[in-house]
Amino acid sequence: MCGIDIKAQRDMMAEAIDVILPLLRGEEVTHKGSWFTLERAQTHLRPYTQPYPEIAVASAVHPLGRHAGRQARFRHALRGRIAE
Numbered sequence: 476m477c478g479i480d481i482k483a484q485r486d487m488m489a490e491a492i493d494v495i496l497p498l499l500r501g502e503e504v505t506h507k508g509s510w511f512t513l514e515r516a517q518t519h520l521r522p523y524t525q526p527y528p529e530i531a532v533a534s535a536v537h538p539l540g541r542h543a544g545r546q547a548r549f550r551h552a553l554r555g556r557i558a559e
Contacts, residue, residue, distance in 0.1 A: 488532070499527035 479487070490508045497504050501521050506513045522528050 492530075492532070495530075496527060 487510055490510070494504055494506050494508075494513065498516065498518050499522055501518070504513050504516045506516075
């Protein structure tokens with residue numbers, strides 16, 4: 476998609492998820508990754524739902540689904556079913 480290799484997309488999504496969740500919990504995040512860098516990043520507004528709202532990750536292949544499954548509040552849409 477968008478000219479990005481599918482394997483790279485999965486790695487990018489996993490990296491982003493690992494940074495987004497602490498941000499949504501109100502934590503300050505410093506991260507230097509393979510495709511983005513954050514220095515003392517914080518969200519301006521915290522989500523109403525604590526510690527953060529439900530986040531869905533759609534995937535047509537299993538590698539990202541395994542990563543999403545490790546996150547306690549993720550739901551993974553797989554072949555038309557929702558797995559918690």
